[in-house]
Amino acid sequence: MSARLRVGVVGCGLIGRRRAIEAGASPHTECAAVADRVAAAANEAAAVSGAEATDDWRRVVERPDLDAIVVATPNGYLAEIAIAALSAGKHVLVEKPMGRNVAEAERIRAAACAAGRVLKVGFNHRYHPAIAEAWRRVTDGGIGEVINLHCRYGHGGRPGYEREWRGSRALAGGGELIDQGVHVVDLLHWFVGVPHEAFAVLQTAVWPLGDLEDNAFGLFRFPSGAVAALHTSLTVWKNQFGFDVYGHTGAVTVQGLGGSYGVETLNVYRRRLEGGAPERETHAFDGPDESWRLEWEDFVRALDGGEGMLGTADDGVAAMRMVDALYRSAAAGAVVEV
Ligand SMILES: NC(=O)c1ccc[n+]([C@@H]2O[C@H](COP(=O)([O-])OP(=O)(O)OC[C@H]3O[C@@H](n4cnc5c(N)ncnc54)[C@H](O)[C@@H]3O)[C@@H](O)[C@H]2O)c1
Known part of the structure; x- marks a missing residue:
């Protein structure tokens, strides 16, 4: 992999901040943007990852310079934001449980298939x-x-x-x-x-x-x-x-x-x-x-065309x-x- 992939993180609570740190620490990715509806949470994640902060997730998802988006909001927003990111051509790591129900999980999977992008579900265990x-x-x-x-x-x-x-x-x-x-x-x-x-x-x-x-x-x-x-x-x-x-x-x-x-x-x-x-x-x-780092590396390998990624869209739906x-x-x- 040549250039570092540029990543955005939406939802900067406990898990989003952790993901932002992993994205920033990897030799293969950089955390370029973070969003949280609470500006202080976005600023905090920006401070630990070197990213730009915003309180509007759409401004991250729509940025043309980003390759991948992590969605780590409460479950009720996972589907809407993951689908918007996939539809904007981004690869997505969406936190477990892949939405609130089977219908949302299936809609996320369908959006990933339609966009031809990698969709990983955050099953770090x-x-x-x-x-x-x-x-x-x-x-x-x-x-x-x-x-x-x-x-x-x-x-x-x-x-x-x-x-x-x-x-x-x-x-x-x-x-x-x-x-x-x-x-x-x-x-x-x-x-x-x-x-x-x-x-x-x-x-x-x-x-x-x-x-x-x-x-x-x-x-x-x-x-x-x-x-x-x-x-x-x-x-x-x-x-x-x-x-x-x-x-x-x-x-x-x-x-x-x-x-x-x-x-x-x-x-x-x-x-x-x-x-x-x-x-x-x-x-x-x-x-x-080390589970967060290993999970991130698995995602990055998949973005580089690697096979065998764990936590696929099918796994999330199942x-x-x-x-x-x-x-x-x-x-x-x-x-x-x-
Ligand atoms: N993989 C794991 O082991 C693991 C562990 C804990 C949580 N999670 C998952 O991660 C997700 C987040 O959990 P958490 O514990 O970090 O929650 P949290 O409450 O700590 O953080 C959620 C953040 O999302 C922000 N937010 C809410 N609505 C938003 C919106 N519309 N746009 C942007 N930001 C918004 C909140 O302000 C908050 O900062 C959940 O889906 C949860 O199930 C996964």
Whole structure:
């Protein structure tokens, strides 16, 4: 790749600022423009990335000198801004969950196809080292045929959450399931494909979120016979992440994501045919979180014509279909088709 690609970032909160820093730090990209409806947020992102700031996202999306746009606004604006950027001929990295529902995700995918531009969905968990290594072990056949998977993801919420954008159906599209839950749903899809059946139970147990859930329990059944169970929660008080895959000849378990989620640790177990405790291999990844940089590099490789990018438009739509199936199941109180 010769010249540095020029990037614009729309939405300069926690994630947009992080993306702006990655874009500015990469040898292949520069962060040229940032937009946030709150001018102070745009200015702050500009200060850490060297970009020009504006409070109007259209002025970034329409700039002819930009190659790619990151969309990191609340979910309710992701589709409108991503589609406008794609239609203006930009490549786009849109944050998870790719809009508020299946229809928005499909509209984003259609806009990317029509424009012939790269569309990546921000599923940074795929780049966490323990998860990536677990995926390699499972797909290399290291634990035999997958029997079932078990995932937990959550934190303790916070007072006033109901007044944040995540506490609004119009801005978020759902509660904890579409927020953190979409990451575990994406991992399930990555590890074992698209399920055919789903069942879910939602709770609003503690936080005054109206009709949005603070806990979601989901079950999926996959055509292979594999079963997955997930629990995603705003009431676990101590941040937690766990992702376990059990196969006929072994298991992989991931705990932690670094920081407040604890040291990211992978255990690989190999069952002994004679019974007894399995063989165990443990890898602890206690360095800084590199997932954002690795995800950015993957996006940049794809812009340069590289193949095999993770977090494609199809992945985003699949994850949204799985989330949607869980919501439909919870509403119906019944097993539904995905
Ligand atoms: N990949 C991940 O792990 C991950 C983690 C957290 C959030 N996210 C996603 O990133 C997105 C942003 O989340 P966040 O935690 O950074 O939220 P945030 O509230 O910290 O930031 C959102 C920013 O968008 C700005 N904004 C709102 N409407 C806008 C508009 N129309 N135009 C321009 N700017 C606008 C807000 O002023 C705010 O600064 C969401 O889609 C969220 O789901 C992804």
